[in-house]
Amino acid sequence: MTAGAFFNSRWVDAPSGTIERDPAVLAEGFRAGGVGCGLKSGGTLDLGIIRCDASEVSSAVMLTDNAAAAAPIWVCRDELDRDSIAGVVVNSGNANAATGPDGLDAAREVRATAAEALGLPERSVAIAQTGVIGVPLDTELVTAAIPALAGGITVEGGVPFSEAILTTDDGPKRCSVTCDGVTVSGQAKGAGMIQPGFATMLCFVQTDAVIEEPDAVLRAAVDPSFARISVDGQSSTNDTVVLQASGRSGRPLPEGLLEAVMLQLALMVVADGEGATRICRVDVTGASSPSEAESVARAIGNSPLVKTALLGRDPNWGRIVQAAGAALPGEDLGHIGSESIDAADLADGGQEAGLAIDLERGEHSDHLYFCDLTNEYIAINSEYTT
Amino acid sequence: MTAGAFFNSRWVDAPSGTIERDPAVLAEGFRAGGVGCGLKSGGTLDLGIIRCDASEVSSAVMLTDNAAAAAPIWVCRDELDRDSIAGVVVNSGNANAATGPDGLDAAREVRATAAEALGLPERSVAIAQTGVIGVPLDTELVTAAIPALAGGITVEGGVPFSEAILTTDDGPKRCSVTCDGVTVSGQAKGAGMIQPGFATMLCFVQTDAVIEEPDAVLRAAVDPSFARISVDGQSSTNDTVVLQASGRSGRPLPEGLLEAVMLQLALMVVADGEGATRICRVDVTGASSPSEAESVARAIGNSPLVKTALLGRDPNWGRIVQAAGAALPGEDLGHIGSESIDAADLADGGQEAGLAIDLERGEHSDHLYFCDLTNEYIAINSEYTT
Numbered sequence: 126m127t128a129g130a131f132f133n134s135r136w137v138d139a140p141s142g143t144i145e146r147d148p149a150v151l152a153e154g155f156r157a158g159g160v161g162c163g164l165k166s167g168g169t170l171d172l173g174i175i176r177c178d179a180s181e182v183s184s185a186v187m188l189t190d191n192a193a194a195a196a197p198i199w200v201c202r203d204e205l206d207r208d209s210i211a212g213v214v215v216n217s218g219n220a221n222a223a224t225g226p227d228g229l230d231a232a233r234e235v236r237a238t239a240a241e242a243l244g245l246p247e248r249s250v251a252i253a254q255t256g257v258i259g260v261p262l263d264t265e266l267v268t269a270a271i272p273a274l275a276g277g278i279t280v281e282g283g284v285p286f287s288e289a290i291l292t293t294d295d296g297p298k299r300c301s302v303t304c305d306g307v308t309v310s311g312q313a314k315g316a317g318m319i320q321p322g323f324a325t326m327l328c329f330v331q332t333d334a335v336i337e338e339p340d341a342v343l344r345a346a347v348d349p350s351f352a353r354i355s356v357d358g359q360s361s362t363n364d365t366v367v368l369q370a371s372g373r374s375g376r377p378l379p380e381g382l383l384e385a386v387m388l389q390l391a392l393m394v395v396a397d398g399e400g401a402t403r404i405c406r407v408d409v410t411g412a413s414s415p416s417e418a419e420s421v422a423r424a425i426g427n428s429p430l431v432k433t434a435l436l437g438r439d440p441n442w443g444r445i446v447q448a449a450g451a452a453l454p455g456e457d458l459g460h461i462g463s464e465s466i467d468a469a470d471l472a473d474g475g476q477e478a479g480l481a482i483d484l485e486r487g488e489h490s491d492h493l494y495f496c497d498l499t500n501e502y503i504a505i506n507s508e509y510t511t
Numbered sequence: 512m513t514a515g516a517f518f519n520s521r522w523v524d525a526p527s528g529t530i531e532r533d534p535a536v537l538a539e540g541f542r543a544g545g546v547g548c549g550l551k552s553g554g555t556l557d558l559g560i561i562r563c564d565a566s567e568v569s570s571a572v573m574l575t576d577n578a579a580a581a582a583p584i585w586v587c588r589d590e591l592d593r594d595s596i597a598g599v600v601v602n603s604g605n606a607n608a609a610t611g612p613d614g615l616d617a618a619r620e621v622r623a624t625a626a627e628a629l630g631l632p633e634r635s636v637a638i639a640q641t642g643v644i645g646v647p648l649d650t651e652l653v654t655a656a657i658p659a660l661a662g663g664i665t666v667e668g669g670v671p672f673s674e675a676i677l678t679t680d681d682g683p684k685r686c687s688v689t690c691d692g693v694t695v696s697g698q699a700k701g702a703g704m705i706q707p708g709f710a711t712m713l714c715f716v717q718t719d720a721v722i723e724e725p726d727a728v729l730r731a732a733v734d735p736s737f738a739r740i741s742v743d744g745q746s747s748t749n750d751t752v753v754l755q756a757s758g759r760s761g762r763p764l765p766e767g768l769l770e771a772v773m774l775q776l777a778l779m780v781v782a783d784g785e786g787a788t789r790i791c792r793v794d795v796t797g798a799s800s801p802s803e804a805e806s807v808a809r810a811i812g813n814s815p816l817v818k819t820a821l822l823g824r825d826p827n828w829g830r831i832v833q834a835a836g837a838a839l840p841g842e843d844l845g846h847i848g849s850e851s852i853d854a855a856d857l858a859d860g861g862q863e864a865g866l867a868i869d870l871e872r873g874e875h876s877d878h879l880y881f882c883d884l885t886n887e888y889i890a891i892n893s894e895y896t897t
Contacts, residue, residue: 193836222833225846443606444644462645500890502819506815
């Protein structure tokens, strides 16, 4: 138990009575593990597996809508029983994206090998892959490592699994929390190429709660979390979020628990955005429609001028007006002035800065979490090669 | 005459026989000048005026569609005879944007003062302003300097005028070129906050050609030039392009001359993008519609991952696929692979790199010119304060 280590954002409200546990310990009914199969050098962990041992698992998955979606996305879209995902196999070090028919075959082969090793039907195993785009996957390396990995998964496998899924992340994003007799464990990765259409990056959540409508539950938790973050406005070819429920606790999800876990994981992804030093929540109010509120929030959060102002601690509200105005071409925001904007936190706030703009056009609102744009982002991305 | 000094891009085709002249010399029928009025410190030029002395001037103007458009934009939109602009007054050092009703009054007062000093009706004088957003304009400084400036404009005023309109630009962008007895002179400024809805930044072009339909002529020249560049995907509150024709040559515009001038000026704006070290033209072919081609071109040119690959000389075609796919959510670009993309120039090209992607979905195409994203962009924008 490591109280306070996981929920550390002022923007996250965990249900009262929530206890943080060792993140290695998965929700009841789950086992996991991670190994280095050789996609990354030096034995770095790069292959992970999760298995749900419950006879009836309830699950949901959300996938990127990028038109250049990777091979594993196509397998999960078309060849997966999305409501009963018992197994998950993930590799880092290669995204298997833009790899054509051979890539699709490779994803199927990895998934089939994992299914066999786990004693599960192929259609109940999800696959996710992350890393460099456009390079053929060395399928042999992956499939050779799967049997031993699958044979060695444990109920305390959350730590190696969370490390096996990382790419340019500074560190793992993981938790195991308990409330009202229900445990939720989760592991995520992110860093760059992050702006969800709905979600972003990879995130896996396990719970022993009983979940009747996993799709609706997952969507409701993703909408205010992974769907509301941006590192660089780029949506990945491989974004995947998987929720699995074993039902072993015999109880329903405590209200707000899954939302809190996913928001904290999402904020960890933003905070660990490539080169990020600060994160910011922008609140847009007074919009004339929900889509207007969202587009203004995204325009502000993805503006390189706002992101560099966040870095430079400059309460430059003119750039915020410019970004808002650019999101509404042909409209009139001429009434917006300094009194419509609270940008003080840009200068004075700490690691988590708040920013607000009132469009004074209606009753709708939205928000987005984003990070600053730094020299480190440029160094990482101008030196990271194909 | 400084042959070859202006037209220096491989992407610009000037009509044969075009001669480059001293950029100070305006097209016949025009006078201009620039002074330092005190908006910038140390006597730096920050106020410019152009006057057409022809009895019948033909003109057109294009303005930003940013919803938070600046006060001078509103004056030009609503209170200007756009087809007969004889005078232009421009200041740098203050954008007069997000300044509310007082800002609108300030813009009107500056414009009225210029009109009086030039002996022109107010409605035939355009106003443009650029610089910091959200700071009240010191109108007094500007109006006090106008009479002497207006009294001192000359036919060789292109140089001081082109310098008076700059902000974070590294240097002026200006020309005076002659072909088939027609002269076109032009002055532009840019640097950051640059992605045109249609145009970007400030650009002023004077010609002694006879132009019957100035709106159509301007639009046709802006569409492949200022509407096809991006520095940072940000559209300004103040973008303005003004074309004025004195008709003094008695001849029509030589085919391609205005387009060549505006494209070269636009490329100079990209090349002088904040922190830019290289520029790139991305060509998108095989799109299923014109808007699809444009959105893919913009997604690629504005992707921070592609822009850092341009900096890092990394032919990272995976990032190009990712950006293209993100522009077409829910579509299928699964057939796109390395053979669909020519990214060799990213690594091997010089100052002007070419990049091409064939979407293999249809017959439409588009292109965009953009620059790389560098530490210098971040330094400029995290240190430039309100």
